[in-house]
Amino acid sequence: MASQRNLAASLGVWSARHRKTALFGWLFAVIALTVLGNLVGQKSLTEADYGTGESGRSARILVEAGITSPAPEIVLVHSDRLTADAPEFKKAVADAIAAVEGTGLAQGIGDPYETGAIGEDKHDALVQFSVKGDPDTAADRIQPVIDALAKAEGAHQDVTFGQYGAATGLKGINDSLGADFTRAEFTAVPVALGILLIVFGALVAAVLPLILAITACVAAMGLLALSSQLVPVDAMTNSVLLLMGLAVGVDYCLFYIRREREERAAGRDKESALRIAAATSGRSVLISGITVAVAMAGMFFSGLTVFEGFAIATIEVVLIAVLGSMTVLPAVMSMLGDRIDAGRIPGLRRTSRARAADRKPGRLLGAVIKAPALFAVLGIAFMLALAAPALSMKTEKLGFDQLLPADNVTAQTAKRIEKVFPGAPAPAQVVFRAADIDAPATTAAIEEFQQRALASGQVRNPIEITVHQDENIAVINAPLAGDGRNATSAKALAELRNDIIPATLAKAPGAEAAVGGDLAFSTDYNSQLKSSVLPVFSFVLGISFLLMLLCFRSPVIAVTAIVLNLMSVAAAYGVMTAVFQKGWGDELVGTTAVGAIESWMPLFVFVVLFGLSMDYHVFVVSRVQEAHGRGADNRTAVAHGIRATAGVVTSAGMIMVAVFAVFGTLSMQAFKQLGVGLAVAVLLDATLVRAVLLPSVMVLLGRSNWWLPGWLKWLPQLSHGEEEAASAPAPRSAAKESPGPDQAGSPDGRLLTNR
Known part of the structure; x- marks a missing residue:
């Protein structure tokens, strides 16, 4: 059969044939981006850039007036x-x-x-x-x-x-961010290396994915500095970039190397093994990377500049990681050949018996295949139980004292001030612009505002007024009732905006008044986030469906992917709510529950998890479709796909979980919530979802998995097979592992030849 080519296969073959060009081209790109990034420097968001709604308008009035x-x-x-x-x-x-x-x-x-x-x-x-x-x-x-x-x-x-x-x-925030970023760098890398050493049992094979992931992160940071000149970024963006870059960079290389070694163990020559890895795992990496990048693009629909920065950073590092795994990785593997197994670690050498065990169906998989309905019900019930606390999730823009550890001196000072002087640390800031700020009517309006605000009981002394005569603007700082962010303060803010200002300041000639300050910012920020949920979710779900449909030519598989990924996201929400809002087990992650989830966290976690979950789904289902395309029945194809990917998915999942868990140990509350949420979701996704729910659901669906409506027959047929050259026939040992059209399979996952 003539070989089919895809982009991943073509890049892999080109890189193997032009090894020096690929390797030195990568190094040059990394160095060039780093140098250029350092020259221009990273541009950070200003206070006005964060704002939205009325509080954002108040900041813009001041900026426009200088x-x-x-x-x-x-x-x-x-x-x-x-x-x-x-x-x-x-x-x-x-x-x-x-x-x-x-x-x-x-x-x-x-x-x-x-x-x-x-x-x-x-x-x-x-x-x-x-x-x-x-x-x-x-x-x-x-x-x-x-x-x-x-x-x-x-x-x-x-x-x-x-x-x-x-x-x-x-x-305090910047110091903590810097310390956390350094700690993450020096903790996540050794942890990932330790897992890779266990996975590969060889130093060279373990170090290679880390080197590529780190260089991808370095290059992406240089590129982010350049792109930040157009879209400024938040101080947390570098940490988010490192988090995503290490996770996906190592995973993509792991997929590639494991497949190449699998083919070598099956008796392929090194050229054929590398070609097959490029055409299969390389293709899965390409699809996964595109899916992750597209999912991240959903953050552009949030309407918030900070999310735009997150989106650009994650898209850049993911695409660079994909490019590296599809170009420089094949080049280096071609150079190394079997020397990729150099530096064997005593006690970690995988024996032929161990490799043979990998090919046998595990007890769990066998049980799932035999009783799919039971395991589907149990798995779904467990996921729903984890997700249940999310029904009472409360989100808010966490204050300074909530973001930092409870024992932080500055945070303790902020809490004491809020307790003794409610509203003092963060008063409402009314930006008042009039046609003539010194006019008697305007002055009277300001005086009336003071009197009415204090009489209402919603505003407290001292009210501070700063008049900018040349700009015809007055800035009024008014401490609100309550502690500055509780329900009492929220009620005071609403009355200030809806009753007090319209009855006083707004009546002055040519007047415009907008309320800013921490609580106003948080209120407007949350409102914008809530309004962006529908467009962001719709975009991510819709584009993910289309990508899965195009990839597998099956609306059933596309819907299955979306539903399973949503379950992982819901479980992550539930765990985050239980730990950080309700305080269940918060001491296990070294924190004290702050009573709420950071307002931007749910949307960001959804986008990230939905993108990352597609990695495993594409990788696993691609192997299922490989077997199905070679003639295996649905049950056998499912068992083969799960069994063939169990090791690499588990290994990749453990690396992601380890990297995310490191962020869960950092001091910043936002990092803890992000790290714990992502770690729990990926752990569930790489184990329960891929090992239990996915196979049970696909077995239950049977032939429906591969159903394609007639009106979609025009979709391109994308190969998931090995695509080796005709001149490189499969060896006998490999043929036994790869069923053809004349083969069928047994329910336990073994591939049997029809007699």
């Missing part, structure tokens, strides 16, 4: 023993003010004895000030103030100084 509000900071002076009227306490407050003023970085320093920022029990006082200069760089310049306060605190035994604000908070 107004940059200095970063606000707060020093909490606290004593368990002394009260604010004690001389020692007053001296501590004065020293704190002197320390801040002495740095030359502060402006508008407020003495709490003049502003009234003293707690009801008089054990706390707030020294409020702003950081001079650009607020976007304040976090980089706040350290001298921190040091000065630490030095001043040493002179007072019974008084402590705590600092929190826009600059301090951002510095």
Whole structure:
């Protein structure tokens, strides 16, 4: 039979024949992207870039007017023993003010004895000030103030100084992100290497996927720096890129190398084995990569710039990883030949008996094939049980003190301030623009706003007003009732927007008023995310269906893939809700439940998991279709596909789980939620879904798996076979493993020749 070619096979053959070109071309591309990326630098999102809705409009008004509000900071002076009227306490407050003023970085320093920022029990006082200069760089310049306060605190035994604000908070986040990123790099790589050593039992074979994955991440970071000039990115984007790059990069190489070694073990010569690996596993990698990239593109429908950055970063690293596995990997494998098994680890050498065991149906698979209905019901029930907590999932934009560990000093300061001075750390910010900010009617409107806001009980003192006369804009900071993010504060924000402002500020001539601030931002952010769920889900599900339909020419298999992937996502949601919202087992991941899931997490986890789950589905079902295309009946083809991929899917799944679990051990709450959610979902997907649910459902569906409506007969026929050249006939040992049209199979998965 004449061989059919596909893109993966053609790239694999070309790379093997032009090894130096492929290898040095890859190295040149990685170095060039890295150098260019470092030259231009990565462009980060500004505060205005994050916004959406009314809070986003308030930020844009300030940006368009060229107004940059200095970063606000707060020093909490606290004593368990002394009260604010004690001389020692007053001296501590004065020293704190002197320390801040002495740095030359502060402006508008407020003495709490003049502003009234003293707690009801008089054990706390707030020294409020702003950081001079650009607020976007304040976090980089706040350290001298921190040091000065630490030095001043040493002179007072019974008084402590705590600092929190826009600059301090951002510095804390950036420091934690940097530490977490470094920890992830130095933990995930050794863990992945350890698993690969167990999988391959050889140092060279284990190191090769890691090298390619790491170089793919390096290249993608350089490319991200270039693309960020057009679409700025969030500080977490590099970590997300590393997470995805290591996971998919190692997996794709693993698929490729395992298939090539499988063919070599079956007696193929190295050229034929590499060609078959390129045409089969290489093709699966290509389809999987495209599916993941397309799924990630769903984030563009969120309407949020931060998601656009995540989408671009993940798409870039996935496509680079696919390109590397389809070009430089075949070139290196061709160079190495059987030397890929060099560096054998004692005790990990896989014997022929072990390889033979791989070809026998496992007990679980045999049981699933014999009783598919029972295992389908049990598997679905278990997944639904895990997903059940998600019915009460609560999402919100986590505050600074929720993102960082509970024992973080700055986070503790923020919690204390919120408790004693509700709303003080994060007041609502009303941006008021009028035709003439100094006009009597405008001034009267501002005064009426103050009176009505305080009378309503929804806004508290001190209300701070900053007037920018040249721009005809007033910025009003109004502390809300409640703690700044609870139901009381949400009610106060709604009344401020819907009643107080329309009755006061909005009546001024040519007036426009928009409410920003942390709670307003969180409210608008969540609203935008909720409105984007339908378009994002519809795009990802629709495009995934079309890709699976095109790949396998079966709407049944496409629908099965979507349903099984949705079950994995639902289970991940359930576990995340149970751990991080309800606190079930939160101590096992080294955290304290914060009572909510980070608002962007569900949408991001859905997109990522849906893309990654397709990796395994394409890889497994491709092997099923290989066997079915060679004449095996449905039951035998399913058993063969599961058995042939069980080892590599389990290995790949364990690597992904290990990488994601590393992120679950980091300090940032967002990383913990992301790592735990992805690790649990991939673990379930690589084991329960692929080993139990997929085979049981495909056996139950029988011939329906391969049903194609007549009006879809025009779909192209894509081969899933070995596609070896006619000049490289299969050896006898391989022929026994590969049924042809004259062969049938037994229900236990063994391939038998008809007599």
